[in-house]
Amino acid sequence: MVQSMKRLFGYASEYRGKMMLAVLLAMGSVAAGIFPYFAIQQFVVEMISPEAAESSLLLLALAIGGALCLKSLLFGMSTTESHQAAFRILRTIRLELAGKLTRLPLGYVLDRDSGALKKVMENDVEELERFLAHNIPETISSAVVPLAVLLYLFFVDWRLTLSFLVCIPFALFFYWLMMRDSRTKMANYHRSVETMNAVVVEYIDGMKEIKAFNQTEDSFARFREGINSYRRYVLEWYQSAWPLMSAYFVLIQATTVSVLPAGLYFLAKGSLQLPEFVLFLLISLSFAAPLVKLAEFADGIILIVNAEQNVHAMLAETELKRAAGSPSLAGHDIVFDKVSFAYDQEKVLHNLSFTAPAARRTAIIGPSGSGKSTIAKLICRFWDVKEGQITIGGVDIRDLPTQVLMDLVSFVFQDTFLFNISLGDNIRIGKPEATDEEVREAAQKARCHEFIMKTSQGYDTPAGDGGSHLSGGERQRICIARAILKNAPILILDEATASIDPDSEEQIQEALGVLAQGKTLIVIAHRIRTVMDFEQIIVLGNGEIDAGGTHGELLQSSSVYRSIFAAYAETENWRISTEGGMF
Structure with missing residues (x-):
């Protein structure tokens, strides 16, 4: 907890001036809120005095009203200063988290529920606002001013001051009981929030499939659970804490109960003057308010510390090694040299060695789960290999700066994603400085210009959340246009035409054929007929290379390839029966 608090104050140090001003204004606000009780004491004394002057009473009344107005004004100014600093800090933290995710292995994101990541970047960061905007100025002021008042009262009458404090130890005891095991309970709370966020995101994202396969009841049951x-x-946690919390709040505000009998006793004995007794009674009515606020802040500090630790844990994750300089490449050939790779403990690639020659076409095929997509993603360094190395132009990709590597490679994923911006801007992601004409030319090559022009706003039409306004094939063609616009020397297609209808696929294959000229092309093949004329076809089986060569060579040497080709040939011979069947 101590380290978390240090880091939190470290965040605030960037805006030290604003935070100090917020603290001073908050202290002034609390002091202005207590001042009327001293003024009311004097007002009562004046009232019961036979020599009371109306002008004095009027001035006291005005002072009380002015103090209350000043209290509100200072509090508003304090929260304004602290919130301005807090929101700037939150912006910085969110940008740091977003930047961190781009520097982490892709596996960090894939291994976590989107609900958990959303909680860190949204809920946990927002939780820090409570500490920065409220706890720092209000906690300090709520502690310092009451202590100063208590010290003053001690010099007025130490006996009544001690009676002031009689109930506080009992209140703190109940508060301690309430806060026992709070860390464990809070950790369980955060897990339940992450689980809830995950099922909510899953339920919303999977709504199309839920309806299509009539799984509404089952899926809603999981969501509801x-x-x-x-x-x-x-509720269980709150129900166990409510009685203790109630006892705390009753006792912490019971100062009048302890001061009244003691004050009457001392008054009767003649050892206490009436004005002092009135002062203690009035202060007892307001003294608990800052203490209650302190308890509320202390209760929330566990939430804040947990949130900060989650944010810090993400920021402290080990990043991919960042290379310095810009090594010169001897071409754009890609070499896997004895590469093995595992997702956690599950090994998916075993001692792979092959070369994808520069300016040549290489296809990677194999059964589902054989590691095809993993090979493609390793080239883009979504993960770092632990055994062996991958080189481009003779340089280990771990020695290439990220920007250099990304400039070398265009990647079209099997699972497409579009941002909720215009279709033209989605294409322009491949080359941010591209002109409208270049975007249009790339769209034409990807065979998506026609359907774009049929939309309501053409290239300015929003793609929708995740590209929801387009069909799967249309989204894929936008992504291909993005890669065409980038025009990198290495092109990787991870089953990029799997969601495209046959007519569009033929057109896109022609466009990709033109695009791939002079480039190192690696295709993760879904339909074998699209790669049968490639210069090199690599056949994977269980994470190992079964064979490599041309289509004709593999038909002779690889049983795995022959079985894949036989399955393809069988589907090519299917025809629709007039009786309604397929054979």
């Missing part, structure tokens, strides 16, 4: 599980845990 995730919500109810969170609800049950929170």
